Amino acid sequence: MEHNLWNHVLQVRAQSPLVHNITNYVVMNNTANALLAVGASPIMAHAHAEIDEMVGICQSLVVNIGTLDEYWVKAMLQASTKAAELKKPFVIDPVGAGATSFRNDTLSKLLATRPTVIRGNASEIMALAKQNTATTKGVDSTAESDEAIGAAIDLHRQFGAVVCISGQTDIVVSGDRRSYVKNGSGLMTKVTGLGCSATALIGAFIAVVDDKFEAVTAAMALMGLAGELASKQAAGPGSLQMHLLDKLYNITEEEFSAHLQLVVK
Ligand SMILES: Nc1ncnc2c1ncn2[C@@H]1O[C@H](COP(=O)(O)OP(=O)(O)O)[C@@H](O)[C@H]1O
Ligand SMILES: Cc1ncsc1CCOP(=O)(O)O
Ligand SMILES: [Mg+2]
Numbered sequence: 567m568e569h570n571l572w573n574h575v576l577q578v579r580a581q582s583p584l585v586h587n588i589t590n591y592v593v594m595n596n597t598a599n600a601l602l603a604v605g606a607s608p609i610m611a612h613a614h615a616e617i618d619e620m621v622g623i624c625q626s627l628v629v630n631i632g633t634l635d636e637y638w639v640k641a642m643l644q645a646s647t648k649a650a651e652l653k654k655p656f657v658i659d660p661v662g663a664g665a666t667s668f669r670n671d672t673l674s675k676l677l678a679t680r681p682t683v684i685r686g687n688a689s690e691i692m693a694l695a696k697q698n699t700a701t702t703k704g705v706d707s708t709a710e711s712d713e714a715i716g717a718a719i720d721l722h723r724q725f726g727a728v729v730c731i732s733g734q735t736d737i738v739v740s741g742d743r744r745s746y747v748k749n750g751s752g753l754m755t756k757v758t759g760l761g762c763s764a765t766a767l768i769g770a771f772i773a774v775v776d777d778k779f780e781a782v783t784a785a786m787a788l789m790g791l792a793g794e795l796a797s798k799q800a801a802g803p804g805s806l807q808m809h810l811l812d813k814l815y816n817i818t819e820e821e822f823s824a825h826l827q828l829v830v831k
Contacts, residue, residue, distance in 0.1 A: 567745075567780060567830050572822050574775050574784035579605035583773035586624035587766060588612045588642050590632025590661065593759030596807070597628075600763040603814035604788065606770035612641040621648040625773035627656035628766050629681075631663075631672055632705070639672050646679040655772040657683040658727075659765035664693025664702035677725050682772055683782055684721060685730040685765045688714040695720045706755070711737050728778045730768070732761055736786040740779040747783065748827035749790030751797035757807050764789040783828070791825055792817055 584607045589597055594610050601608035611620050614637075621627060627649045629642045649656040658681040660673050673694060677684075686694065687707035695717035702708070711733035718729040718739040728740040736747040754760045767785040775781035795817070796809035 567783070568823070568826065568828060570780055571784040571787050571826070571828075572819050574771055574781060575604070575788055575817075575822070577774045578770050581774045582607050583625035583770055584609065584623065585626050585628060585766065585769045585773060586611060586620050586645070587628040587630070587769070588638065588645055589628060589630035589659075589762060589766070592632060593630070593762040596759040597630075597763050597766040599811055600814060601766050601770055603811045604767060604770055606773070608766070612638055614641055614644060617641055617644045618648050621645050621652060621654060624654065626654060626769045628659070628769035629656060629676060630659040630661055630762055630765060631669060631676075632659070632661035632762065634668060634672060639675075642672070643675055643679065646676055646681065650679050655682040655778065657681060657685060657765055657768045657772060659762055660684065660686045660690045660694050661762065662702070662705050663690040665704055680725055681727050682778055683728045683730065683768055684725075685732060685761075685768055685782070687711075687732050687761060691721065691729065691731045692717045705761075707733060711735050715739065728782050730764075730782050730786060732764055732786070736764075736790060738779060738782045738786065743779050744831040745779070745783040746829040746831075747786045747790050748829070749787065749794045749825065751794050751806075753797045753800065753803065753806050754793045756803040757810075760789070760793065760810075783830075787822075787826055787828060788814065788817070791822060794825065795821060
């Protein structure tokens with residue numbers, strides 16, 4: 567599988583999939599830039615009047631609930647329903663799951679449209695599976711990714727989605743398949759929107775890779791590796807964001823295979 571992952575990076579660059587994003591105000595710019603850097607083509611669009619056509623021309627959809635309001639919830643449900651109808655892959659980022667009943671109710675409706683992939687941090691994945699005993703801390707995780715594996719397995723069973731728990735180790739769960747990506751940097755938690763960027767990259771990879779488990783693993787490997795290599799050049803969060811975009815753009819096969827820390831089970 568390791569060799570396939572780099573081929574998937576090359577496929578994204580070669581095919582430049584059009585990725586429709588309904589995402590939050592905080593990260594629109596970061597995530598569009600992350601998609602461009604890996605070779606994909608982002609479009610951010612949430613007007614009800616254009617959702618159906620937009621889903622129709624895109625190769626995948628990213629739904630991120632970071633800054634919800636009622637108009638946007640309708641747009642998200644319209645888009646995910648259309649994507650399911652057209653058999654286009656889509657990924658949900660349950661930002662802040664568990665923080666409010668508005669978020670939880672919206673997520674229940676979105677899950678019912680059967681996303682291809684769910685990517686969240688450990689607190690969010692546990693909240694989605696209603697396994698959160700601790701109170702959530704907004705958009706940041708209060709738990710380690712391995713604490714959410716049971717929740718991820720449960721979500722996969724209920725909804726059939728590939729589930730990714732991000733954190734110090736990114737864990738991808740699908741049926742009895744597991745991958746563990748141990749790249750990244752603690753400094754990445756000091757830049758807003760890097761989880762959202764990981765989800766956007768998943769959107770690009772599921773657009774071009776048939777095996778969705780491998781697609782998600784490749785996206786998380788690329789994000790973790792780019793963040794780790796960029797953090798070595800960064801003086802702090804500001805320059806990390808800048809170096810991360812550069813590394814997403816110019817990472818080589820040699821860097822990818824020399825630094826990848828992947829366990830597949
Ligand atoms: N403690 C950490 N050590 C190393 N890398 C991390 C750590 N936390 C997050 N990352 C990296 O940041 C990416 C974004 O994950 P995360 O911070 O969990 O998302 P979110 O911003 O949604 O909470 C991960 O895929 C991983 O590469
Ligand atoms: C801070 C914040 N508030 C609402 S959405 C958002 C961005 C969260 O991004 P990420 O989960 O990628 O850190
Ligand atoms: Mg997040």
